[in-house]
Amino acid sequence: MKSLFRSCVVGVLLLSGCESATKNENAGIEGTGDRVTLASAYGTVSGFGSIYVNGVHFDTDTAEVEISGESATEAALAVGMVVQVIGEVGPDGKTGIAQSIQAERVLLGIVESVADVGRGRKALRVLGQTVYINEDATFVGTSFEDIAAGIGLSVSGFVTDNGLITGTYVAQQVIDVTADVLQVEGYISSVDEAAQMLVLNELSVHISTADFIRGTAADLAAGKRVRVVGTVPAGAQTLQAIRVEFVSRPAGESRYTSLEGVVRDLVPGTSFTLHGTPVTLQNAEIEHGVAENILAGMQVVAFGPVDQGVLQAERIHIKPLNTSRFRGVINDIDVESRSFELLDATFQVTKFTQFKDDSPSMERYFNFDSLRTGEEIEVFAVSVDGVWHVTRIMRRGGPMGGPPDLLRGQPTQVEDGQGFYIGTIYVDGSELPEHEWTALRDHQDVETEVDVEGFYTGGGQFRAIHVHVRPSPPCDPRVFFECGEGKPRDMPPPPPGADR
Numbered sequence: 001m002k003s004l005f006r007s008c009v010v011g012v013l014l015l016s017g018c019e020s021a022t023k024n025e026n027a028g029i030e031g032t033g034d035r036v037t038l039a040s041a042y043g044t045v046s047g048f049g050s051i052y053v054n055g056v057h058f059d060t061d062t063a064e065v066e067i068s069g070e071s072a073t074e075a076a077l078a079v080g081m082v083v084q085v086i087g088e089v090g091p092d093g094k095t096g097i098a099q100s101i102q103a104e105r106v107l108l109g110i111v112e113s114v115a116d117v118g119r120g121r122k123a124l125r126v127l128g129q130t131v132y133i134n135e136d137a138t139f140v141g142t143s144f145e146d147i148a149a150g151i152g153l154s155v156s157g158f159v160t161d162n163g164l165i166t167g168t169y170v171a172q173q174v175i176d177v178t179a180d181v182l183q184v185e186g187y188i189s190s191v192d193e194a195a196q197m198l199v200l201n202e203l204s205v206h207i208s209t210a211d212f213i214r215g216t217a218a219d220l221a222a223g224k225r226v227r228v229v230g231t232v233p234a235g236a237q238t239l240q241a242i243r244v245e246f247v248s249r250p251a252g253e254s255r256y257t258s259l260e261g262v263v264r265d266l267v268p269g270t271s272f273t274l275h276g277t278p279v280t281l282q283n284a285e286i287e288h289g290v291a292e293n294i295l296a297g298m299q300v301v302a303f304g305p306v307d308q309g310v311l312q313a314e315r316i317h318i319k320p321l322n323t324s325r326f327r328g329v330i331n332d333i334d335v336e337s338r339s340f341e342l343l344d345a346t347f348q349v350t351k352f353t354q355f356k357d358d359s360p361s362m363e364r365y366f367n368f369d370s371l372r373t374g375e376e377i378e379v380f381a382v383s384v385d386g387v388w389h390v391t392r393i394m395r396r397g398g399p400m401g402g403p404p405d406l407l408r409g410q411p412t413q414v415e416d417g418q419g420f421y422i423g424t425i426y427v428d429g430s431e432l433p434e435h436e437w438t439a440l441r442d443h444q445d446v447e448t449e450v451d452v453e454g455f456y457t458g459g460g461q462f463r464a465i466h467v468h469v470r471p472s473p474p475c476d477p478r479v480f481f482e483c484g485e486g487k488p489r490d491m492p493p494p495p496p497g498a499d500r
Contacts, residue, residue: 042275043260043301044168045081045103046354049365050074053085054258054301055351056096063087063098068105068183075364077103079356080138080169081156082260104227106165107131107155108183110175114147120325120380120408122147124167127184127239128203131155133167136323136380136392138356141172158299159186159225160262164201166299178234185227185247191220198226203239205230210241219246225276248276257311260301260319263294274302277311284313288320288384319352320382323391324409324423327378328456330371338368339387343405344460345424347381347388354392366395378406383423407452407462414441427452427462439469 043054050060051074060074067076077083083103089096109127117123120135124147135144142151152175157167165186175182189199196208198220205228207217220226225248230241261274269291271280279302281291294300294316304314331341338349349368357366371377377395381388409422418429418437429437440450454464 042084043082043258044354045077045079045083046352047079047365047367048074048077049367051077051085051098051101053083054260056089056094058085058087058089058096058098058101060098060101064100065103066101067103072103074101077101078138078140078169079354082106082158082168103156104185105154105156105183106159106185107153107167108173108175108181109153110177111147111149111151111153113149120144120323124153126153126155127182129165129184129186129201131157131165131167133170134323135325136354137167138169138354140170142170158261160264160297164262164297166262177232179231181229181231181242182239183227183229184239186225188220188222188224188226190222197238200226200228204237205239205241205244207241207244210244213243213245214248215244215246220244257306258301258303259311261299263296263298263300266294266296268292268294272296274300274311277306278309279304279311279313279316281313281316284316286316286318288318288382293318317352320389320391323380323382324388325378325380325406325451326388326408327376327406329376330373333371333373340371342377342379343407343425343456343462344458345388347379347390348384349390349393353390356392357395359395363395370395386424388423405454405456405462407450407454409449411440411448411450422450422452422462425460425462427454427464427467428457429464429467432464432467436467436469440467443469 046052046054049057050063051058063074065072065074065077081103083101085096085098086100087096087098107126107129112125114125115123117132122133122144124131124133133144133147137144142153147153147170152173154171154173155165155167156169157165159165184200184203186200189201191198196206196217198205198207207220210217210228210230212219224246227245227247228239228241229243229245230239232238233240259274259277259279263272263274266272270282271278272294273279281294281302284291284302284304286293299319301317301319302311302313303316304312306312326342326345326347328343331344333340340347340349353368355366355368355370357363357370363370371393375395377393379388379390379394380392381390383389407422407425407427411420411422411427414420418432420427420429420440429440432440440448448469451468452462452464453466454462457463
């Protein structure tokens with residue numbers, strides 16, 4: 001196999017432009033000439049044909065593909081996987097040619113505990129790590145609702161410097177914890193040289209017999225990012241490392257760069273870090289907010305040149321996390337604006353919109369051009385200036401069960417006459433059971449999230465049959481990694497005997 005790290009690999013390069021339908025919508029990599037050579041593109045797969053990553057359509061005909069270090073094909077990649085693409089992109093910043101694609105899992109282990117921490121959001125404990133998943137992640141072999149303690153999971157996503165992980169691709173996997181090889185990636189919390197042990201968040205790892213890749217045992221130190229592969233011997237409470245790999249994604253000096261990840265080490269309005277790379281934001285245009293809206297724990301994509309190891313951000317895209325959920329029939333499609341109408345509301349498709357076909361046809365190249373009026377879909381979206389920006393479109397196919405329409409979001413303007421709004425949609429709650437309406441009314445003075453089942457009746461109105469009320473976590477819902485002192489809300493204690 002040819003080397004995945006060709007001579008062009010000198011950093012991480014820009015992939016995409018603005019999400020919203022503004023003057024920057026078509027902005028991409030800024031360059032001159034016939035081609036712009038990429039060093040590395042790091043982001044989430046949003047679609048296929050050949051592959052879309054952070055808004056760029058990469059041709060994969062000649063690309064080498066690896067998944068967790070094993071040779072694979074493009075067909076083995078999936079929406080939601082976090083990948084690194086090496087290749088070239090055209091001067092329009094929209095299309096490119098991939099030379100290699102690497103997808104890495106960040107976790108392979110058994111779920112120890114599960115907690116609901118917000119609207120469509122769960123916190124899992126796996127191998128001593130806290131893993132956050134949203135309901136609009138990709139699930140294979142399981143579902144958001146079916147995630148439970150005791151099942152094995154393979155997770156692709158983003159890991160932060162304090163060991164918290166956000167999973168964007170979650171696949172159930174049969175694991176024999178006493179015999180199978182497990183995997184965890186994170187930042188070292190501490191190292192005990194005498195005991196030949198390191199700690200990743202709340203997981204102790206023995207390294208006495210481990211092989212080291214891209215470093216040695218002498219290089220181990222708190223704050224270093226590593227990927228550990230190992231086993232849990234029968235009766236043991238720690239991971240016995242087989243391999244310890246040092247993970248580094250340096251930004252390319254003097255290159256126009258894009259990094260997707262989770263904000264850490266925030267100096268409000270001034271700087272933060274992504275994957276250990278410092279990012280300055282004083283002169284950045286902020287998409288979906290202003291500089292003051294950027295908070296620790298947010299998922300963002302930062303764009304700009306790298307100077308002396310610092311990414312000088314020109315644009316920062318805040319990835320929406322607090323999405324609402326809709327299900328219904330497409331009424332109209334506007335090809336020119338790449339938008340459609342559902343439940344009499346306008347939904348705007350963006351460069352970051354993910355497309356996934358979970359219907360029996362399982363169309364791999366499902367995208368905006370595949371949508372048809374009269375088709376029933378499920379949509380996750382966030383409201384921006386009165387327009388719903390779509391984070392994910394899912395084609396279900398066949399009967400979904402229960403009432404034909406579903407809304408999920410934050411209720412506003414709760415009326416005594418049993419009515420309220422979710423976004424621009426008015427919900428008639430006059431047919432709700434008394435106890436459900438009472439629960440909604442009693443929580444109207446605190447931030448509340450609801451699931452509404454019922455029927456869309458036209459004219460921007462929805463007739464509710466049932467409403468399920470859940471108070472939001474007592475922290476800024478955008479910072480879903482950190483509530484209180486950095487711990488998830490209502491996270492259950494570790495199971496008896498777990499090593500902490």
